[in-house]
Amino acid sequence: MKISDLEQELEQIYGKTEGHRVYQTVVPGIMADFLKMVGQASIGRRVKEEYHLEDGRGTIILETVKLSGTPDIRAEFRR
DSSP, X not given: OOGGXXXXXXXXXXXXXXXXXXXXXXXXXXXXXXXXXXXHSOTTOEEEEEEEOTTSSOEEEEEEEOOSSSOOOEEEEEO
């Protein structure tokens, strides 16, 4: 799934308003951390990281292969 699809997943768990708030506050920090890891990886290396929500309701998993240019990041949400 795309990163933007995570908002819908979070809304299913938390409800529309709270899910949107979680998406707006949590996902930017997760993305910053993940992109930092991608930046430190060598070209061609697969980067995968799991981020557990503090309340235990799920895990956001991000994955990409570092190439030159903008990374194609795949997202997954597990409950």
